[in-house]
Every structure is written in C-alpha cells, then in structure tokens.
Amino acid sequence: MVRPPEPPEDAALRRRKDWLVFLLIFGSIILLGLLAIYEGFLDPTASASSRHWGQTAVSALFTGGISFILGQKTATR
Structure with a gap:
C-alpha cells in the first residue's frame, strides 16, 4: 500500500x-x-x-553501551 506524502506540519x-x-x-x-x-x-x-548496587549498575550500563555500539557497527556492514 502506498501512503500519501506526510504534510510538513505533521512531519515536524x-x-x-x-x-x-x-x-x-x-x-x-x-x-x-x-x-x-x-x-x-x-x-x-x-x-x-x-x-554493590552502584557498581553493578555501572557495569550493566557500560556493557549495554558497548554492546549497542558494536551491534550498530556490525549491522551496517
């Protein structure tokens, strides 16, 4: 199905x-x-x-960030 172009106001x-x-x-x-x-x-x-909570949270955020970046790099190949 072809959609009509989105009006500029709606896009903004x-x-x-x-x-x-x-x-x-x-x-x-x-x-x-x-x-x-x-x-x-x-x-x-x-x-x-x-x-322990703080160190675990920092570790999870760091690991998630690195995984996201590497996933983006490999997805563009």
Whole structure:
C-alpha cells in the first residue's frame, strides 16, 4: 500500500515528539549512571549493598553501551 506524502506540519510535530522521547530516555540513562557512579564509587557513607548496587549498575550500563555500539557497527556492514 502506498501512503500519501506526510504534510510538513505533521512531519515536524512527529520529529519534535521523537526528539523529546529521545531526550527523556537518554537523560534518564545519564542520571541513573551518575547516581550509580556516586553510590558505587564516590559516596564514603554508602553501605556495602549500596556500593554493590552502584557498581553493578555501572557495569550493566557500560556493557549495554558497548554492546549497542558494536551491534550498530556490525549491522551496517
């Protein structure tokens, strides 16, 4: 099925919505990463379980980021 061209106003609105969703998700990941780094490595009063949580979260975010980048590199070949 062939779709008619999208009006420029609708395309601009869609792009703004997509950009907002991207910023919210990316900001949430950055905020979680900063909190995990603080709890896992920088907070001198953190309990052992908080440190473990922070280090595990940093490890998961780092591993996920590297996997995403490598997946994007191999997908374009």
